[in-house]
Amino acid sequence: MQTTTSETSTLPQTVEVRNPGMALDLDWVMRATANRSAIERRAATLGGRRSIKKDYQAAWLARAISCIDLTTLAGDDTPGRVRRLCAKARQPVRADILEALGLTGLTTGAVCVYHDMIGTAVEALEGSGIPVAAVSTGFPAGLSPFHLRVAEIEESVKAGASEIDIVISRRHVLMGNWQALYDEMQAFRAACGPAHVKAILATGELGTLRNVARASLVCMMAGADFIKTSTGKESVNATLPVSLTMIRAIREFHDGTGHRVGYKPAGGISKAKDALLYLALMKDELGNRWLRPDLFRFGASSLLGDIERQLEHHVTGAYSANHRHAIG
Numbered sequence: 001m002q003t004t005t006s007e008t009s010t011l012p013q014t015v016e017v018r019n020p021g022m023a024l025d026l027d028w029v030m031r032a033t034a035n036r037s038a039i040e041r042r043a044a045t046l047g048g049r050r051s052i053k054k055d056y057q058a059a060w061l062a063r064a065i066s067c068i069d070l071t072t073l074a075g076d077d078t079p080g081r082v083r084r085l086c087a088k089a090r091q092p093v094r095a096d097i098l099e100a101l102g103l104t105g106l107t108t109g110a111v112c113v114y115h116d117m118i119g120t121a122v123e124a125l126e127g128s129g130i131p132v133a134a135v136s137t138g139f140p141a142g143l144s145p146f147h148l149r150v151a152e153i154e155e156s157v158k159a160g161a162s163e164i165d166i167v168i169s170r171r172h173v174l175m176g177n178w179q180a181l182y183d184e185m186q187a188f189r190a191a192c193g194p195a196h197v198k199a200i201l202a203t204g205e206l207g208t209l210r211n212v213a214r215a216s217l218v219c220m221m222a223g224a225d226f227i228k229t230s231t232g233k234e235s236v237n238a239t240l241p242v243s244l245t246m247i248r249a250i251r252e253f254h255d256g257t258g259h260r261v262g263y264k265p266a267g268g269i270s271k272a273k274d275a276l277l278y279l280a281l282m283k284d285e286l287g288n289r290w291l292r293p294d295l296f297r298f299g300a301s302s303l304l305g306d307i308e309r310q311l312e313h314h315v316t317g318a319y320s321a322n323h324r325h326a327i328g
């Protein structure tokens with residue numbers, strides 16, 4: 001696996017060579033299983049383990065911020081709201097807190113919006129190096145005509161999105177039609193061109209963890225750069241058992257092919273302590289290489305506010321009111 005490295009003021013950036021995908025290996029897919037009770041037992045122990053010690057928590061929370069896809073996906077999104085979100089992505093934490101923590105140049109990993117807001121976000125983030133991610137392919141249900149889903153990706157790339165979050169057709173998974181899922185994912189990846197593609201599995205709608213494991217593998221075989229749990233619109237979104245299942249599929253894919261695929265838990269992650277749990281899980285299961293924004297993101301609309309509060313508490317010893325961290 002080739003990588004190239006360059007330094008910035010805060011974090012050494014390693015640019016991963018993209019997962020090129022491979023032919024669909026149905027034997028491998030059908031071998032994939034998931035032992036729900038073992039996975040749930042392991043997930044239940046995570047909260048009690050001290051994987052990240054108190055003294056290091058501020059540094060870990062800063063790392064979590066650098067991995068957030070700061071998201072707004074609401075029907076009433078306006079250019080003004082997106083511009084405010086982008087300002088927050090550029091300066092996620094008050095300057096005095098950052099200074100006290102000895103951190104400079106901290107930004108979120110990306111800003112994530114619907115297609116119509118791409119232009120506003122690109123303009124607002126100009127010069128920052130922060131990528132714009134767009135949800136696509138008939139998000140969140142993914143049930144619009146196939147050619148329109150492909151065209152939507154192409155339009156979003158043309159508009160300036162450098163990351164595209166696609167939704168898979170859940171029915172292909174529920175009907176065990178792995179070839180159809182592979183073909184769809186491959187077409188979406190091709191339509192993305194140079195833009196990185198995150199495959200949203202909508203795990204809350206896939207029925208079983210075995211389906212989650214198999215769908216993860218198929219999407220990686222078809223060239224997904226990231227696999228992502230949820231749209232944030234399902235009734236069950238990111239959970240630790242689902243995360244363990246997907247992370248282990250990523251590990252298996254890396255062991256089998258040498259290619260690193262990123263992971264994005266999304267939906268309902270709003271507390272700093274939960275962010276720390278996810279980081280600990282990534283470190284334990286995949287190692288430090290997966291703790292950087294090119295291989296790990298949180299999809300979250302309200303996580304940043306709580307992290308900022310915790311960092312403020314770390315520096316000042318006091319919590320500020322929630323309303324002071326309204327965005328993010």
Ligand SMILES: O=C[C@H](O)COP(=O)(O)O
Nearest residue numbers: 232266267268299300301
């Ligand atoms: O991908 C991002 C999700 O839509 C965000 O979900 P959330 O609003 O529950 O944080």
